[in-house]
Amino acid sequence: MDHLLEGCQIIGFDWQYLYLNKAVIAQSRKTREELIGNRIMGVYPGIEETELFALMKDCLENRTSHLLENKFTFPDDSIGWFELRIEPVPEGLFILSLDITERKNTEEENKTLQxxxxxxxxxxxxxxxxxxxxxxxxxxxxxxxxxxxxxxxxxxxxxxxxxxxxxxxxxxxxxxxxxxxxxxxxxxxxVTPKVLDLNETVEGMLKILRRIIGENIDLKWVPANSLWMVKMDPSQVDQILANLCVNARDAIAGVGTLVIETGNAIFDEAYCE
Structure with a gap:
């Protein structure tokens, strides 16, 4: 079994690792010395709370077989997926493991694309x-x-x-x-951009915006003096203001104050990147 591409391991009734082939050691990213003779609970603290442990325990106690896909998080936070076949053997239980990480990643990418x-x-x-x-x-x-x-x-x-x-x-x-x-x-x-005075555009929307946010929220309008003109589609400005007010209303979720303020600002290339 030492030359199989699949991982092979035998775990005793006392939960000690009795046998490990090269493939399963590579899959575990541990050394043989860290595994052989040690109990699985010491090697993987907290494993008793997992579905995998419950199935292994069922195999040891009731001599039942199981097949599952197991997601494992390594110490460096990388994720591995393994198809595990758990079988009862005289020594305890035998686990055949196949690394299916690449396949699962491909499936996940396909799901994202879909x-x-x-x-x-x-x-x-x-x-x-x-x-x-x-x-x-x-x-x-x-x-x-x-x-x-x-x-x-x-x-x-x-x-x-x-x-x-x-x-x-x-x-x-x-x-x-x-x-x-x-x-x-x-x-x-x-889209038809126009040269706009944002102060005038916002002031024209204040009545509608107050209705949007409701009576429990006070709308405070702070227009800047000597505000630079902008070139935008007026309908898009209205939509932006309405969306911002709706989001603010939902975030406040009660009584509060919403401030709309204009001002001049210069952004350099580094800031925009």
């Missing part, structure tokens, strides 16, 4: 759905915006209705920006 493929397909489906919904919703928004513009032309600026209609138009404009964001996500709309 998960990535599934995620890509899911995102593609979501993109198609988002594109269709956004397209139809955009058509309805155009009707709302058109009639709102007509109504605004028929109402004097000092009329209370003028303010209400303006709010409807502003909300519809922002909804149209969100549909453009969905179309961009579905790759049916080209």
């Amino acid at each position: 998960a990535q493929l599934s995620q890509a397909q899911k995102m593609e489906s979501i993109g198609r759905l988002a594109g269709g919904v956004a397209h139809d919703f955009n058509n309805m928004l155009n009707v709302i915006l058109g009639y709102t513009d007509i109504a605004l032309e028929c109402v004097a600026n000092e009329d209370p209705l003028f303010h209400d209609l303006s709010e409807i138009k502003n909300a519809a404009d922002r909804a149209a920006d969100l549909t453009r964001q969905l179309l961009a996500f579905a790759r049916k709309q080209i």
Whole structure:
């Protein structure tokens, strides 16, 4: 058995190692002296709590055979996988071990690739759905915006209705920006960056953001003076702010304060890397 590629070991009824071939010594990453004559519990502290030990004990006491795949963590934290066949023998139990680490790693890589493929397909489906919904919703928004513009032309600026209609138009404009964001996500709309004053953009979102975070969280707005202009798609800024506020609300999970602050910053190449 010493020339077999599979590991072979015999463990006595007193849990001492009685025989080990070269392959199993190589698999264990220990020396023969560390194993032969020593009890398995001393060589591998805590093994009594494992499924493997329970199966070996069952083999010794009830003379039953077992086949399993065992995951083992070495002292350097590397992982090894072994297919173990446990058989009863007159001396105690015999274990035939085959190193299947490479196979298990390949299986894990295939699972990861399959998960990535599934995620890509899911995102593609979501993109198609988002594109269709956004397209139809955009058509309805155009009707709302058109009639709102007509109504605004028929109402004097000092009329209370003028303010209400303006709010409807502003909300519809922002909804149209969100549909453009969905179309961009579905790759049916080209992202259109514009030169923006972030202070104005954030201020235009404050009412919506306060509704998002709820009454228990105080929203504090700290705009910077002499803020540099940025070039971004306005709808993407809105989406970023909304996502950040939702995440902050969930993190606070109760009463608290959310601060939105703007400022100028310079990042060098090393920081960006």
